[in-house]
Amino acid sequence: MELPPIDLAVFHENGYVRRQCRVTDLWFWTTDGERNTCGDTEEDEYTFIGSPIIAGFPERGRELKDRMREAFLGFLEGRGHTRIAPYPVLARWRDDIHLTIASIADFQPHVTSGAVEPPANPLAISQPCIRLTDVDAVGRSGRHLTTFEMMAHHVFNRPDEGKMYYWMEECVKYCHELLCDTFAIDAKEITYVENPWSGGGNAGAAVEVIVGGLELATLVFMNLEEREDGEFEIKGTRYGEMPLQIIDTGYGLERFCWAAAGTPTIYEAIYPDSVEWLKQQAGFSADKFGMKEEELASLLGEMSRLFGIMNIEVGSDGGRMRALFISRLAERGHEISEEMFNAITEPLSSIYAIPDHMHALSNMLGDGLVPSNAKAGYLARMMARRVLRMRDELGLKITLVDLVNHHLDVNHDPTDMKQTRDGLITILKGEEVRYGEMLRKGEQVVKTALKSIPQDATELPDETLFTINDSHGISPDLVIRIASEMGWQALSLRTGFSAEMAERHAAIAKAAAKSVEPVPLVGSIPELPASIPLYYEDVSQREFEASVLASLSLTGEDLPEGATHGIILDRTCFYPEGGGQEGDHGSLKSDSAAYSVLDTRKVGSLVIHLTNGGFEVGDMVHGELDWDRRRQLMDHHTAVHIVGGAARRLLGPHIYQAGANKSVDSARLDITHHRRLNRADLDEIEALANEVIQQVQRTEKITLDRKDADRKYGFDLYQGGAPKGNDIRILRIADHDIQACGGTHHDEPGRIGQIRIIRSNAVQDGVERLHIVAGAAAMSHARGQEDILRRAADSFQVPTEDVPAAAQRFFGEWKDQRKRIEALEAEIVRLRTSGGGDDSSEIDGVRIVIMEVDGDLKQMTNMLRELTLDASTPTLAVLGSRDGGGKLMVAATENSPASERYNAVDILRGISGHIGGGGGGRPTFAQGGGSNPDGLPDALAAAREIIGA
């Protein structure tokens, strides 16, 4: 069945009636009994432009947002909600999304699944969000933003546990009071639309709150989960009730501001100073179009209204939609030519989009993101590039740093950012340099591509445009513009090309998304209690007694050599692979059997010991760790934390762990940073890390529930990835590094002995990988290095300290000598041929040289050059060598009787059979070889015969 109507007392008490929309068929509540559209259709225009629908908010920009937010949160605080500080826009507690796209994302997946308590209940929040899906529409539609704040009240009800805070009735009542009392909106202007929500396996009833034609809020009542036998059906999928009942609301802060300001577009409501400033910088004024200020404002308002109802998909392709838009404008009394339309909207859309993009950028970078060519960092780079491109199109003479300084001064208080203002400026400076470099290289690429294109061509090959875009970052638009500047003025871009390119990208992405299901480690695991970990209580425990709960045969693909069985014990001090730390090795012994543990892994809550033989269920076993291995892994793991902390302290707050691995030989730590590290950086980090080992007496291991962990330490805790459960194990190395970590660590950092950072390399742009050795591994690494140096010194027969100088000298001498040898070889050839001896003869003014020489093709080439380059003595030369199976070369002096009379390729073909090979080349220069060097004299004899010498 479908969801029942949302029939609430709050509607009736306030004079609302339930009607069905004749456009969308959705049911909605209104005070106007005659109304037959729900408010959010192509027939419902914005009514607030020029006449604000929210009263009492005369501010604009940041002040308006601050007051609006405060009014919202204050209202809810007065009604039993706890105010929660916003989460970062980088969703680092999640592994499925990069950015926080809604306030509910803060509480997914663990709070919404019921595994973890919410930080407060009910709660109120205003969460900055970033959504890049509509990035092309920003600045064009009048209402789209990539960055916005979602104000919300959330409730997490558990009726099965007797925790029921409130549900639909109270929720809608709060909303209605807020709109009518706090914001003084006329109840007549509000419609509540029933529109069930579903997504991600959950669903529920939902109410859209439409005011003045604009959707200001959505109230979702999520109490259903996907279930085949569920009693409700929504959009073709069946759902049943779940124990959790969650209220997820979303109030668009910026939309409230717009409705309060009544400006032509949302951008003028929230970024008024930036819009003005950019207009000035770009020389954009009503004057320029022969209009008065009011005329232009009225036109823009009309356009915004039209956008509100026309639902134009930006990017779906210009021409036709634009024509329709212009004709609709004309119907509304704004006659405007297409040229004028473009002349106004093109620059204006950039002027509107830049503040929005800068806000997204300062949010992302402010949270510590480092721009990159992959993952979340790419999103930041993309935004920076968009801004730079728009800046160039507007012809602004300002830098990205100017833009960010303006933005931080006017729109975004930098004091609540994690990144420093200087850090932000450094990063953006770097981005601007990269952008300039990309353009410069791009022009070269276009230039090269144009070589094969006739100057009167009208189109470029699709393949060329795709490649230039994907490999060099120059968009098809830009290619055409560059080409036009270079003289290919007939070129244009086929309509719909951008859409085709997007489709092509989507197809590639889709093909790549087909992932392979890994083979499970063991077939089927019986229901067993969670393995009790002994490795946390006492990290130095190496032996234990346990009983065998299961002995399973292994089925996985990635197994250590000789592993046949997976043993599950009731308890263990074997640490299973996880958090980048490799699993323990060792042995298990029962009265009747003894096997090696070749690796230890975790499946769910069970620790599986990979052994080379099986036990009986119920056997008592004695387990013993390979302690040298475990100790080395602990050295490396604790060292990685210390190095990470040292890097953060030295390089800045944006240093975040992007991955780590700890094996016996060495450890790796990937950190985010905006430039390559050099040896001096590594030395500094290394020195600080070793200082920490000496100074910090003990590490602190704490277990907190997630709510308290988040509150106490923030999200930087989750550098190693988001843990699953409610209990968070935290390793604290004084104030140097605090992280959630399930690995095994030394209680005393001093036991590590020493830490060395061997080298670093770039994993991707913006991520630097540090290679670390600690403890005994540091020692054996040093020995290995010394051994290499000693062997090099032995070869050079110099003391080790002279190796660099010796290598340099030898390399230099080798180069000099190679040159001298070439010169000498040429000299020998000259001598052997100049005297008119056996090796050379003359036929009708052409010198004939036929001789056997030593050397490879390269050396023979030099000899031939010596012989045939001088035009005053026309020469035909045939050289043979026994090198590598026999080589033959034939050359004739170009543009001389020699080349007119003889064809080098023909001669070569005629003689190469004697050495059992072939060859080819140009008529004046041919080379070949074979496999029978003993045939060389015959080949040369044959040459004499053919030439007649």
Place this chain on the structure above:
RNA sequence: GGGCGUUUAGCUCAGUUGGAAGAGUGCUUGGUUUGCAACCAAGAUGCCGGGGGUUCAAAUCCCCCAACGUCCA
């Protein structure tokens, strides 16, 4: 996470079907002129990113590695 591209002289980059490594700029020397600059002539400078393979022959084709860049999710 996936796709693509680049790596050649100090610098910026060409290099076609595998067959004698190039241009511009800079450098050195000489000349002319001299306030700087400009001009003319000659010359030097290359592990064609590293390793392996195919081939008589590889800057060029194939594989691996590295650095750099770029697009998409």
